[in-house]
Amino acid sequence: MENESGAVRLRLDVSYDGTAFNGWSTQPGLRTVQGEIEAALDTTFRRYLPAPRLVVAGRTDAGVHATGQVAHLDLTAAQHAFLQVPHRNKTKYPPFPPALRLARRINGLAGAEDDLHVTHASVVPATFDARYSALWREYEYRVSDLTGPRHPIRRFDTLWFDATVDVDLMNATALSLLGLHDWAAYCRPRVGATTVRTLQEFHWRRDPDGILVARVRADAFCHSMVRSLVGVTLAVGEGRLALADAARIREARLRSGEFKVAQAHGLTLREVSYPHEEQFEARAELTRARRAAL
Numbered sequence: 001m002e003n004e005s006g007a008v009r010l011r012l013d014v015s016y017d018g019t020a021f022n023g024w025s026t027q028p029g030l031r032t033v034q035g036e037i038e039a040a041l042d043t044t045f046r047r048y049l050p051a052p053r054l055v056v057a058g059r060t061d062a063g064v065h066a067t068g069q070v071a072h073l074d075l076t077a078a079q080h081a082f083l084q085v086p087h088r089n090k091t092k093y094p095p096f097p098p099a100l101r102l103a104r105r106i107n108g109l110a111g112a113e114d115d116l117h118v119t120h121a122s123v124v125p126a127t128f129d130a131r132y133s134a135l136w137r138e139y140e141y142r143v144s145d146l147t148g149p150r151h152p153i154r155r156f157d158t159l160w161f162d163a164t165v166d167v168d169l170m171n172a173t174a175l176s177l178l179g180l181h182d183w184a185a186y187c188r189p190r191v192g193a194t195t196v197r198t199l200q201e202f203h204w205r206r207d208p209d210g211i212l213v214a215r216v217r218a219d220a221f222c223h224s225m226v227r228s229l230v231g232v233t234l235a236v237g238e239g240r241l242a243l244a245d246a247a248r249i250r251e252a253r254l255r256s257g258e259f260k261v262a263q264a265h266g267l268t269l270r271e272v273s274y275p276h277e278e279q280f281e282a283r284a285e286l287t288r289a290r291r292a293a294l
Contacts, residue, residue: 006077010099011124012037012054012106014069017115019156019265024059024069033060033069036116040109041073044102048079057130057272058137058221063264065157068138068271072130075102099123127281128274132288136200137221138271141214141230141262148210158211159266165237167204167212173236173246174202174214177229184253186229187222195222202229219287227262235259 014033022030026038034054041051052073060066075083075098083098096104103121111117127133142158144150145165151158177199184195201217214233216226232249235241241259249256275283 006080007126008075008077008080008098009124009126009128010073010075010102011122011128011130012071012073012103012118013120014071015067015117015119016065016069017156018060018063018065020113020115021062023062023064024056033066033116036110037071037106037118040106043109044105045079045082048076048082052079055130057134058269060267060269061224061227061264064267064269065265066269069269070130070134070272070274072124072128125277125280127284128277129280129284130272132284133274133280134220134287135273135275135283136217136219137269138201138215138217138273139221139226140268140270141216141226141266142268143212143214143230143234143262143266144210145212148206148212156265157268159263161234163234163238165212165234166239167206167237169243170204170233170237173233173243174204174229176243176247177202177250181250182253183222183225183250185249185251185255186225186232188224188255190223193222197222197225199229204233224261226267227264228259230262230266232259234262 014037016033020031022032024033026032026035034056038051038054045051052075054071054073057070060069080098083101086095099121103118106118142154143161144158145161145163147164150160178201180196180198182196187195189195198219200219201215204212204214206212214230216229232241232246236243236246245258249258274280
């Protein structure tokens with residue numbers, strides 16, 4: 001959808017295996033998801049610079065995967081027009097909508113290693129903000145304890161945990177943590193960033209194959225928060241901590257080192273939820289206001 005200047009905002013839905021990436025955010029000399037996609041944008045729009053930059057729903061750490069990451073970018077009128085020019089070989093390259101054509105270009109460049117793929121691209125209103133319009137983010141964490149299987153082909157997305165855990169006790173601990181709180185004890189600090197978040201859902205299940213799966217949902221997450229939540233519930237589940245310790249640690253608002261933060265490779269960003277498009281702008285304004293107040 002064009003704004004007054006003729007710019008067009010696109011939403012990208014992105015999936016990636018985080019094993020070989022140094023996280024989402026661009027870092028000089030390191031391979032990152034944002035860096036790969038923006039390099040593809042630089043190549044695609046080399047005649048229409050500057051190329052668009054990405055705004056992401058949630059920055060993932062090195063080794064963390066995603067099946068439902070969301071980002072947005074703004075195309076100039078010239079860049080959007082370029083994507084509408086039909087390819088000379090219409091048999092091999094049939095006409096696609098501009099957004100999908102861009103997704104195909106990104107996948108052909110950034111997805112060459114097959115560990116990164118833009119699963120969908122669409123035009124969205126200029127009021128859509130991948131970061132601030134989001135209602136919630138949902139992550140999944142996979143664990144195989146001593147009663148579970150060890151599948152080598154899943155070694156990059158499943159933590160092998162050398163203990164037997166009590167899932168009911170872990171769920172009771174997860175339940176005790178829900179709500180709006182300051183999560184400083186469960187986050188790695190970032191300058192100027194708030195650690196106040198609303199933990200909306202957190203529970204564990206054991207799948208039929210024996211794998212433990214945590215589902216964690218919040219309005220947003222601070223750095224390493226999900227991995228810390230997984231780590232503390234695993235510590236309770238194996239008897240290293242008492243159930244009440246998880247909330248006690250949270251209320252202290254200091255990183256205490258009483259439990260081990262879970263490794264990155266078991267974590268996957270599964271979904272980011274947004275309101276109806278009529279509410280994009282209001283939601284973004286509300287999110288910005290809350291974070292400024294905190």
